[in-house]
Amino acid sequence: MSNTVSVFSGFQLNDIWFMAEAAGRTMLISAVSIVVGTMVGIVCGWGMNAGNFIVRSTLGPVLDLFRSVPLLIQLVLFYNFFPIIGWALDPFASGIFVLSLYTAALVTQVARAGIDSVGLPMRRASRSLGMSYWQDMRYVVWPIGLRAVFPAWVGVALSVMKDSALVSVLGYVELLRASQILITRTQEPFLILAVAGAFYFALSYPLSKYSQKLEERWAS
Amino acid sequence: MIEIKGLHKYFGALHVLKGIDLNVEKGEVLSVIGSSGSGKSTLLYCINALEEIQKGAVIVDGVDVHAKSTDMNKLRQNLGMVFQQWNSFPHLTALENVALAPQIVKKHSKTDALAIAEKQLRHVGLGEKLNVYPSALSGGQQQRLAIARALAMEPEYMLFDEATSALDPELVGEVLETMRMLAEEGMTMICVTHEMGFARDVSDRVAYFHQGVMEEIGPPEQIFGDPKSEHTKKFLANVR
Ligand SMILES: Nc1ncnc2c1ncn2[C@@H]1O[C@H](COP(=O)(O)OP(=O)(O)O)[C@@H](O)[C@H]1O
Numbered sequence: 109m110s111n112t113v114s115v116f117s118g119f120q121l122n123d124i125w126f127m128a129e130a131a132g133r134t135m136l137i138s139a140v141s142i143v144v145g146t147m148v149g150i151v152c153g154w155g156m157n158a159g160n161f162i163v164r165s166t167l168g169p170v171l172d173l174f175r176s177v178p179l180l181i182q183l184v185l186f187y188n189f190f191p192i193i194g195w196a197l198d199p200f201a202s203g204i205f206v207l208s209l210y211t212a213a214l215v216t217q218v219a220r221a222g223i224d225s226v227g228l229p230m231r232r233a234s235r236s237l238g239m240s241y242w243q244d245m246r247y248v249v250w251p252i253g254l255r256a257v258f259p260a261w262v263g264v265a266l267s268v269m270k271d272s273a274l275v276s277v278l279g280y281v282e283l284l285r286a287s288q289i290l291i292t293r294t295q296e297p298f299l300i301l302a303v304a305g306a307f308y309f310a311l312s313y314p315l316s317k318y319s320q321k322l323e324e325r326w327a328s
Numbered sequence: 329m330i331e332i333k334g335l336h337k338y339f340g341a342l343h344v345l346k347g348i349d350l351n352v353e354k355g356e357v358l359s360v361i362g363s364s365g366s367g368k369s370t371l372l373y374c375i376n377a378l379e380e381i382q383k384g385a386v387i388v389d390g391v392d393v394h395a396k397s398t399d400m401n402k403l404r405q406n407l408g409m410v411f412q413q414w415n416s417f418p419h420l421t422a423l424e425n426v427a428l429a430p431q432i433v434k435k436h437s438k439t440d441a442l443a444i445a446e447k448q449l450r451h452v453g454l455g456e457k458l459n460v461y462p463s464a465l466s467g468g469q470q471q472r473l474a475i476a477r478a479l480a481m482e483p484e485y486m487l488f489d490e491a492t493s494a495l496d497p498e499l500v501g502e503v504l505e506t507m508r509m510l511a512e513e514g515m516t517m518i519c520v521t522h523e524m525g526f527a528r529d530v531s532d533r534v535a536y537f538h539q540g541v542m543e544e545i546g547p548p549e550q551i552f553g554d555p556k557s558e559h560t561k562k563f564l565a566n567v568r
């Protein structure tokens with residue numbers, strides 16, 4: 109069946125596959141961005157907590173920029189900017205690059221709050237036992253800080269997953285873009301958006317469920 | 329022996345310790361008293377290098393604490409410290425709280441570290457609370473946990489910074505009892521305290537600090553019975 113014939117044809121079983129594949133791409137682009145962004149964000153959050161004046165006064169404004177300029181604008185700007193510096197990135201790579209930076213900017217705030225949540229008295233206590241700076245970080249600050257800000261991090265991760273829909277403006281066929289294509293063809297926006305919503309839910313539910321479990325375990 | 333020689337400490341422009349000279353012998357219990365802001369806590373922090381100093385020296389068993397070449401992490405193992413806030417690690421059980429540093433700092437095996445921890449917790453009377461999280465312990469129990477945690481590093485010196493000041497009055501006694509027990513066992517201790525009874529009964533010497541100066545030091549009978557400095561007299565009249 110060719111596309112010309114299928115214009116305005118109804119929703120078919122095949123379309124579910126098409127959407128499932130797109131959901132897979134949403135998951136891929138989100139997962140990579142969340143992982144990379146989280147790692148970069150933790151390092152930056154540490155820099156904002158422990159860095160000297162120069163580190164903090166350069167990092168701060170840059171991260172503010174990424175947090176305050178709408179993601180959509182960042183995506184379009186970067187996508188058009190890369191070729192200028194001779195870096196022809198495809199929509200997928202551009203999307204991951206921008207989304208990771210955006211995630212990093214958000215995670216920086218979270219990570220910094222986590223480190224700050226472990227006050228000076230606690231850190232002096234661990235240092236007074238002979239722990240090195242990094243032992244204190246690894247065995248005291250990390251576990252205490254993580255528990256304090258884990259819910260906030262989950263919030264960031266879930267919102268990045270949803271915001272990844274914006275990468276569709278670069279032509280990357282993720283879940284939202286796939287839905288738009290199908291809506292144009294089938295003219296059944298309600299059905300298709302409901303299916304898309306169900307996919308988004310299916311992607312976020314395991315993460316929020318898992319985080320709930322973790323938090324319950326920590327609370328005991 | 330802890331030797332403090334001509335110690336000066338500034339926070340920016342604020343001159344917090346103004347030339348402290350003080351020796352604490354092995355086995356001695358020294359109580360440090362004085363009004364709030366007189367630099368007592370800062371003195372302790374300078375002894376285990378939690379704070380830098382600007383002039384003078386602190387020497388512990390012949391080692392210059394603030395020399396660049398000194399391994400502070402090694403030195404601090406020998407100088408246990410207990411703070412006003414007990415600072416229990418909330419994510420670890422009592423046993424794990426105490427076992428952590430022996431395991432990661434002293435590199436004991438997990439089994440050995442746990443055995444040391446259990447021994448120290450029994451020592452301070454927390455043998456029934458080994459597997460309890462700090463949130464289920466009272467302030468007094470958490471402070472004894474903090475003492476056990478410091479003791480687990482087998483320090484030769486213990487520094488107490490108002491260990492009972494944050495406690496509800498009915499919990500002060502159990503912590504003072506534990507400190508008294510350590511003193512009787514021969515531990516060398518410097519205790520910043522507002523508990524005049526403890527200072528009088530337990531310490532070998534009492535030092536009175538006033539605005540960054542050690543105004544007076546002597547046996548408790550002399551400090552409490554026949555204070556020389558006007559400031560000491562005033563202070564003691566107010567706390568009684
Ligand atoms: N980290 C710090 N930065 C600036 N000033 C400080 C700091 N710590 C203590 N001070 C000041 O140093 C003085 C002595 O403080 P401290 O040693 O805590 O006194 P005490 O323990 O006798 O109450 C106080 O005036 C206090 O405000």
Ligand SMILES: [Mg+2]
Nearest residue numbers: 368369370490
């Ligand atoms: Mg103090």
